[in-house]
Amino acid sequence: MSRATLIKPPSTLPHHSPIENALQLLPLADIGPDIFTNARPLWHPPGARGIFGGVAIAQCLSAAQFTIPAQEYTVHSMHCYFVLAGNGEIPILYHVERVRDGKSFITRTVQARQRGRCIFTTTISFMRTGAGGERTVDHQTPMPSRSDIAPPPDGETGLAKLADADTPFEQVRCAVKQGNSLPPQDKVLRQWIRARGRISDCPPNVREDESMRGQRLNMPGDNHQAHLSAMAYMSDSYFVGTVARAHNLMRFANRRNIERTLKGFSGSEEEKKMMREYLERIAREEAEENEGVKPDDRRIGMMVSLDHSIWFHNPRAFRADEWLLTEMNTPWAGDGRGLVMQRIWAKDGTLIATCTQEGCVRLQQEKEIKL
Template identity: 55%
Template sequence: MSTLIRPPPANPANSKIENLLELTQLSDIDSDLFTNTRPLWHPPGARGIYGGAAIAQCLSAAQKTIPKDFTVHSMHCYFVLAGNSDIPIIYHVERVRSGKSFATRTVQARQRGKVIFTTTLSFVKQNSGGKQLVQHAVKMPEVPPPVEGMDDLDDRGAPSGPFQSQRIEIFNNDSPNPEDKKCRQWIKARGRISPEGGHEAHLSALAYMSDSYFVGTIARAHKLWRYSAFRKDNSKSSIDEETLKKLLVLDEEKLKRFKHVDEADLEHIRALRNGEAVEKPEIGMMVSLDHTIYFHNPRSFRADEWMMTEMETPWSDDGRGLVFQRIFTRHGTLIATCVQEGLVRLKQKEEAKL
């Protein structure tokens, strides 16, 4: 059973992402215990649930334990074990500190008694910085605007999912140095987030979307092949073989709108169509290890309006890689900075037996 309690009907007044991230408080056991109200998504080929769900629901649980005039400004997360979409998650909030200006919470996500995800969050009281402030913020780069009415596609070739995304051409994509490239996209929650959800719903939605394509920036910067057409072992790829077959018959326009396909993947798909051998290195395993979000203007944006994300990777080695991400409103306000380290291992060639 994927939820502890039978899920109620989706609230039509709420957006898709609100319904997806809804929590049930287990107040009969402990007022600081929560569980996922609805089943969580397991991306095709992934080791476990989509990491953004754990990030967002931990944030949502913590937000329910603080005063309304406090807002999250940072959260530091660790992915411990792959989450199983067939098992309910129990979120335990610990009230570490509740001060006059700052409050600290830790949240552990557990399945069958084991911690699968843990985070520490810090909240700050509104307007506690005083009237005179030290202010500066990086400017949003000039990029093509999102195309209204254009939607991304899932593996069935249809619009889906709780949020929309539109990829922008990679900056410096022809550079031989992966560290010089910047991967950009427009994102927003699908539909309209309800007034009842308040700023908390927008923050949880942002946290959910912040994990989209994050560690994958490393594969994109190196133009690595992530989809394997003929896997004879039990290793996981980013997508299953049936989905790859569907990709091979899609036209170019639909391929460019497919959620999990970037320019490097397009090159490989074209090669497969033409019966050409793909000689480039292939990702064997790519999973997130940790995830940090700094919220800069937590009450001055809407997650259901277009936001621009820019990701770059300053380093990768020894089976790991680091990615930085900035998130802006459509009008250029910096609303979040994120950092993620991930496990990035290539599929190793079999050594010739002597």
């Protein structure tokens, strides 16, 4: 029988945000050094081939952070490959390799494995705080003008409820200005994102949950690492989907696509109802975004992420539980693939990250193409 976690999930900590609880890792010292596993079940988005890619990205980062001096070093880049679709009913083992410990930089590789097979791999680099010296070369792409974007909501959006789980973050799409009259490579898509609740000021210690028998429950060091993992998790939201949106390819605005997805769903009637509500919300967003656009009769047959990179520019200068603005555009698509660029700003205008992702974006064909 498949089981979503290797160890019985610990009690949730009331002073922790949903995203901290969702990304908890447990060390497996009895199996080997620098091996960790997910403490809780992993989210499998409705209609997706596997678990949400942001889970693997964030938990690999969290696992690597266990192995560095947290106060002295901070992540500055990670480069990831999605190898196989993750199964939400099987535990993941995260194997960290200590590649190099230098004076200014530390390098780690992490493999996420299920049943002995690598499903995700990443190389992560950490930089010692202040290693750049007192005099530095500084510039950044400015945040879009407030006249070009709607401000984020003041309170809870109420949009975090999904088909089979409460997602640990919320997002609000911004209107696409002049998007219908521009070619795909010139369209810019923006959204506000933030972790739900408030990320705690420090990681938990073992005394907070005696049932864990002395195991650490979360990420080491001060809380900036929790914010970094949360941001890495959210960076995968609507990412490769930018290619479809730039081409006005609607996945669920077509009622048949919703029914086709629901037909293959094996959950309870209540879960199926919640899934329908989730898919219909996406359909409404797609319809609003493409209002006045001539419908495109091409259909997406497959859309999955292949790789994902993040450069962290100001890793200690933001909170992931406050609104962050993301801006995405796709400079190229072809041969069944698409490339997307993403910039993320804190609400005060600080550029905190740049991300890239290439994905498999295939249209429905007369003959099936296997991945």
